[in-house]
Every structure is written in structure tokens, then in C-alpha cells.
Amino acid sequence: MKRRHLLAVGLGSLAAPSILPASNAFAQAKYPDHPIRFVIPFAPAGPTDIIGRKVAEKMTTIMGQTWVVDNKAGAAGSIGAVEVKNAKPDGYTLLIATSSTHAINPTAYVKPLYDPVKDFTPISSICVNPAVLAARVDLPDTVMGLVEVMKKNPGKYSYGSSGTGGIFHLTGEYFKREVGGMDVEHIPYKGSAPALNDMMSGQIAWMFDTFATMLPLHRAGKIRILGYAYSSRAPIAPEIPTMIEAGVKGYEAYTFNLILGPANMPKNTVDVLDQASRKLMADADMVKFLNDVAAAPTPNTTPELTAKFISDEIAKWAPVIKAAGIRVE
Incomplete structure (x- = not known):
């Protein structure tokens, strides 16, 4: 910095206004300069x-x-x-x-x-991170098959989620709305694990959650994933149809x-x-x-x-x- 200063003096331009913007810019720290x-x-x-x-x-x-x-x-x-x-x-x-x-x-x-x-x-x-719809293994193995059972049995079935007001509760309500309405009660849980346990034991019929949560149980035959709520299939499980392919027009939730x-x-x-x-x-x-x-x-x-x-x-x-x-x- 001292050499720069001496050069400026030698040129007779220490007080020149044109130098000031460059000097100010030089003094500004470049982003990012700390964590x-x-x-x-x-x-x-x-x-x-x-x-x-x-x-x-x-x-x-x-x-x-x-x-x-x-x-x-x-x-x-x-x-x-x-x-x-x-x-x-x-x-x-x-x-x-x-x-x-x-x-x-x-x-x-x-x-x-x-x-x-x-x-x-x-x-x-x-x-x-798209949601996936999974159901009990004793229920139909397609999305629209599940919807048909729900509509033919109003009030008989319930669905679960990891908590009231969470994305998977809303995903369930959005699903009900997009298929024309279903009389299916929402049961909130404190997390995904207890909801999944109750679905496997027959207490609730279906639920939405993530692939990471559902896929191991699906592949073990303990639950059945019916649809993936995204516009294209997931590389991790390309055999699972999207909700759109399964019959729910335009349905995406994530x-x-x-x-x-x-x-x-x-x-x-x-x-x-x-x-x-x-x-x-x-x-x-x-x-x-x-x-x-x-x-x-x-x-x-x-x-x-x-x-x-x-x-x-x-x-x-x-x-x-x-x-x-x-x-x-």
C-alpha cells in the first residue's frame, strides 16, 4: 500500500477526484471474506x-x-x-x-x-422431495382402486400423517380434494414411525410420506406404495407410477x-x-x-x-x- 501511495504522489495526483472511487472500491472486502x-x-x-x-x-x-x-x-x-x-x-x-x-x-x-x-x-x-402414497397390503394395489374403496365405504376408513398441519397432512387433504372428495378421517401422529406402525397393524388405511421412509417397508412387503407425487418417476424406484400416471390429474405434492x-x-x-x-x-x-x-x-x-x-x-x-x-x- 505504501508503494501505491508514493506512486500517486510522484504523479502529482494524490488529490485527484478520479482516484477516490478506485481507492474506495479497493478498500471494500470481497464477498465472502469470512464464514x-x-x-x-x-x-x-x-x-x-x-x-x-x-x-x-x-x-x-x-x-x-x-x-x-x-x-x-x-x-x-x-x-x-x-x-x-x-x-x-x-x-x-x-x-x-x-x-x-x-x-x-x-x-x-x-x-x-x-x-x-x-x-x-x-x-x-x-x-x-416428493411425497409417496402408501396403503395397507390388504387394500387395492392402485391409486384409483384405493379411491374406489374409500368412496364406497364413507366413514369406515382413516388415514394418518406425521402431524397436524404438516405437509403430509396437507398432502392427504389435497389428495381427497383432487379425487372429488372422500369421507376419510385424518389421524395425526407424533412422527412418521407410529403412523406407519398403525398402518401395518390395520389401524389406518393409508398415508403420505417420503420414499426414504416408505421404500424399505414397501420392498419388504409390509406396506404397498401406490404412487409418487411428482411429474416424473423417481430414479430410486422407477417401477412406481406417478400419481398423475395413476389417475390423479396434475397431482404433485412435495x-x-x-x-x-x-x-x-x-x-x-x-x-x-x-x-x-x-x-x-x-x-x-x-x-x-x-x-x-x-x-x-x-x-x-x-x-x-x-x-x-x-x-x-x-x-x-x-x-x-x-x-x-x-x-x-
């Missing part, structure tokens, strides 16, 4: 945590700065989301957002803790993982993260990892598409939430 805090709004070892940690590992390599995982669980992801909402919008605190934080909670909560659109800066989409920051992040910072995210989603190991956990990667990701995705998901689930009467105090 990035990556908030995962759920407990360790869950699906979001597993994917989030892989993202952090890959982005650390791509960006040359450590992404430090910080689990902030509670209130269906809202505690972690609020943590990021309130952070300084400098790109050093980011969120892995989910269907809970950015499609369900804002409508389900009586007093939402944040605005999912206005309070965040969209950066990129990582993947969606959890998702996005990278968001606080509102009002500088464009140049967002641009850096956008380019890093594109490299992430072009990484063959990352794509294989997502496929192996039955998630569908989102290769075509931009901040603009991420913003549209959030708005579309809110619009999709809001009427389902309201029709189901889900209100969280």
Missing part, C-alpha cells in the same frame, strides 16, 4: 439437516469460505426462519427454507411470525429446500451466491446424493425462479390449509 452461517430450522439428523449439511459442505468448496451449519429448531421451522429474517442482510446469514417455513406456516399460523415473500431474499432452489437470505441483500452478493448455486446444482456428486435420498434436484435455479416458486407454493397450499381448518396459535 457464512447456514441456518437449518430443524433438528439434526432429519431430512432437511441431511440435505443442508451436504449443501454446506459443497458450497464451502465452491466459494472458498466455510459454511457453518447452525440448527435452530422449533415452531415447525419458524424459529430458524425468524433468526434469518432478523439478521443483517450482508450474505453471511442464510436459511435452508422448506415447505413448512415458506408454504405452510405463513397461512396456518393465526399470527404469522414473518412474511415469506417480503422478509426474505430468494437465492436458489436445491431440490424437492417438501422442498431453498436457499434464502434476509430481505434487502445487495445484488452483487446475491449474484455471487447465484453463481455458486448454479455450480452446486451442476455438481455430479451433489445430484447423485439428492437422487440417492429420493429428492429431485432443481438444476434450473435462479433467484427469480425461486421467488416464483415460493409464490406458487403459497397459492397452492393456502386453500388446502383453509379448507382443512388448520390454525396454529
